[in-house]
Amino acid sequence: MTLLGEFALWMALLAGLWGAVVGFSGAWRTRPELASSTIRSVYATCAALLVASIALWQGLITHDFNIEYVASYTSRNLPDSYVVTAFWAGQKGSLLFWATVLSVFAALAQALTSRRHKELMPTVAAVTGAVVVFFVATMLFAANPFDRLGFTPADGNGLNPQLQNPGMVIHPPMLYLGYISITIPFAFGIAALLSRRLDSGWIVAIRKWTLLSWLFLSVGITLGMWWAYVELGWGGYWAWDPVENASLLPWLTMTAFLHSVMIQEKRGMLKRWNLGLIFGTFMLSIFGTFITRSGVIASVHSFAQSNVGYFFLAFLVLAGVFGFTLLYTRWPQLEPEAQLESVASREAAFLFNNLIFVGIAFSVLWGTLFPILTEAVRGVKITVGPPFFNRVNVPLGLLLLALTGIGPLIAWRKSSLANLRRQFIFPVLLGLVTASVLFGMGMREGSAVLALGLIGFVAGTILQEFYRGVRARIRMHGESFPVALGLLINRNRRRYGGYLVHAGILIYFAAFVGSSFKITQEATLAPGEFTEIRSPFGHVYRLTHLGVSQYTALNRIVSAATLQVEIDGKAAGIVSSEKRQHVDSFNRKTFEPSTEVGIRSTLREDLYVVYAGSIGGTERANYAVTVNPLVWWLWFGGGVLVLGGLITMWPGGGRTAVRSGLTRTQGATVEPAVEEAVPV
């Protein structure tokens, strides 16, 4: 099967090259059969890569340890689910996964895109073909997943224990799906520029793709936070690690695009900016892979490093020069079809929102690369860690939070003062009341009070929008509240799904604020001994060490340390944390003992217990205990965000008002909620 896999890779390379060369040459414009051939090359590439993937999976499942990749990332006693997901545990498999999924997306884009855009499709095929060719060539010439060893080991090395976690089964694919699907909007952008079809048609064609990409990235990032929290054992979920930052960067620019694209759809403005955002997002997704793979910046994700990072750097530069040069040459044809009329308009609010999104992206990128810059300029190595990023980005995050509330309250084109007053009174009051109540309850951390006050303000805007929309429906149609709410969302999924996304983001922010109050304490306990830790909410945990039990399970020796939990004297169950010594099928140690945290999660806070080790090989145990407020809400916020995203991208949901501003009476102001309840 490895021969078949390698052969399939070569076939994918040739098919992708054919599609790219013919598509970019433009010969298909005069010879329709070449257009069909270009598009068929996409399907051929996809089929070849699926065969290659099946071949690698076959090697993994049959424990063919003669394949270097299989021997490096699996062992005979590795649980089946991790054998299957070891496909993307290492770099070579990840590259194959990336190329295969991209080819599937490229094929879906060809199959599902409306015939209205058929003029763009050969060029779209060429761009996706070129990107696939890059990945396949990288595999064939630098990181071939089908490389064979000169001998066949009796067993493999096994999978890194930190990757033996359900989060890692799904987190990397989700993140990859986000990175990969960005290629489709990028391809449409290039196709629009090359074919000079520079109206807003291509934007419509990629709307679902950009949302899908954003959704995958959001899920991938959230699952990454969850994995870091439950697996790494440091009691947090975001450490501003370069690889984490690399996943955040395209998410930020993609989110900016999802806002600014509405201005292009409604007013025919920001065409250049939107193309720039799409190109930038694509480049940042490649940059993320470069950071992950090159090791140019120190990261906790060092297990993924190799020399292919510089292939990505070269590709990044090439794609950037090509895309932005093309944009420059089409600059005059991308004139806006309307002008901004007022600073007090939703267009202006979205522009400032875009500024902050891109500003935060720049700030994160700047901080990530600043050590390299400093070393180049001063010859001194420095570290840019969480204190730096928090100091620079927290104010920007708060500004963004405020704009999240302000934007939707302002009407398109222009808002009157009376309109603004009417829109802002309730949310501002809610924000002020929230901050005052928290201050009155004794919270004195300025940034926390400010953040929670702003959360109150934005929550007020969302509630107000829903309330007014529902009220308008009840008045017009006499519907009951639940029916009106359901139909309100159903008839304008994009807008109200968007509000749910905003609600999800608010919940994230609340959880972030909570994490600033976390408390960590260490203790050494013999069986029967206890330690106490006071929660930021005031109650006291008493944790009694019950002992350590050891047993073998699957591919590991487990040492489980257990604590009995009492809260203010009342029994609250037990929490166990484990040490896992992984072994191969010959019972040989494969890695250093890893830690599995014990978590008692409630809506209020998490009790997060780490069994740090034993005193002299006895049941006397060292524990690191953290009380982590509001963490549960982070995962809940992720769910709300995904729900909102799904509602937004669900097919149907009423007519989208493209360029509707031009059909309305000049200068008329319509309250946003009412406007969207009755899309004109």
Added chain:
Amino acid sequence: MISRRSFFTSISALLVGGRALHAATQGSPGGDPEAPADRLSIPEAVQSRPAVVEGDNNGIIQTVEHKLKCTCGCNLDIFTCRTTDFTCTVSPALHRQVVALHENGATPDQIIDAFVTEYGEEILMAPPPEGFNLAGYLVPGLAITAAGTLLAAILMRRQAAAPVPAPVLTGAANVSAEDQARLERALSEVVD
């Protein structure tokens, strides 16, 4: 049928046997009579750690350690590394160094200065905001402020240059009830 005496005898034998079995599994493989009674059966499956001392939970020490990077290459601060990566031998040593300085009366700033003197600026989790490092802290904010100011100026200029729009509707006060009802009827037809 089993008698009461034989039942209790069996239970006693089981208990004694169970204790013996427990002692055998808890003892060291060699059956070292000096080994502690609570010894793990497979001690090598767990990292051995020194017992926690009072200084480990000292808030000042924790704060200082959050500002100093572990030099093992993990990219974490000393506190996070020593409470997370239990294979690291560097962070416990750095922790002892922090504790020693603290116990000798050094203030947090003096401890940090001592580390910078010994390990260089790289030991800090964030560069001090001085000299070239100021660029790190200020450039993003300045860039955003400059871009925001430029954007606002352009918008204001365009607003000033734009033709005077038709009068703006300022709410329900300008619309009669009859017109409002007509509008709502018309809009509802559009919706449905």
